Amino acid sequence: MNLSKRLKIFERLAQAIPNPKTELNYRTPFELLVAVVLSAQATDKSVNQVTPELFKVAATPEKLLALGEEGLKRYIRRIGLYNTKARNLIALSKALLERHGGQVPRTRKELEALPGVGRKTANVVLNTAFGEPTIAVDTHIFRVCNRTGLAPGKTVREVEEKLNRYTPHKFKRIAHHLLILLGRYTCTARAPKCAKCPILDLCEYPAKCLPASSPQDIDSISAGQKLQDRKRMAGRQG
Secondary structure, eight states: OOHHHHHHHHHHHHHHSSSOOOSSOOSSHHHHHHHHHHTTTSOHHHHHHHHHHHHHHOOSHHHHHHHHHHHHHHHHTTSTTHHHHHHHHHHHHHHHHHHHTTOOOSSHHHHHTSTTOOHHHHHHHHHHTTOOOOOOOOHHHHHHHHHHSSSOOSSHHHHHHHHHHHSOGGGHHHHHHHHHHHHHHTSOSSSOOGGGOTTTTTOOOTTOOOOTTOHHHHHHHHHHHHHHHHHHHHHHHO
16 A cells, blocks of 8 residues: 555545544543553443443542452453453552652653553553554554554554654644544444445455445445545545
8 A cells, every 4th residue: 555545545534523522421641541451352332331430430540459459450340351450550540649749741751651541541541641653562453453454563652653654744633532432333343334344445455344235335435535535636636
């Protein structure tokens, strides 16, 4: 896939998803960090079901640490791996207080040194809380990048490196959100909604799920998308 096609993909996605952002509910960098840790191998929806009550009583490292591991479990037991997550969040809160004055650090090295925080979580926090142009790769983005040909790779790290290399600079800050929302609602693992996809004609996936009975509809979708591309190009030139 060439750079021109990649640019068109991001332009299409930005037009289809004009305000891309995380679906996790949070108010502060610490609340975001907690929510992202909880979201590992869980859905954002399930995390949003438990964090409102949790954050009422423990919205800071001090209060979460005071809640204790067993107290924390009572709030998050509906989430998968809650025992491990509770242990990590208590240790994380302690580390924030001891090393960072209770504040969430703004560097990858410091974030990844926290208990329960890996590269993906660090990327999400850097991007969403602090506006850094990092691109976290989860299962949705890994699937989208390999399926479409946008940034194919055998590992999450390889996909991330290719996205960092090939994503147009002006889209880097929102690329993670655009791709995860595309993967979550359109380019799904099972029965992707290809006919409704804004990048249908740009996608290089050979096994598209298309209604074989109405190819003319698909042609009209592609024609409409190409017309919009030409209008955007004309606008930039004008």
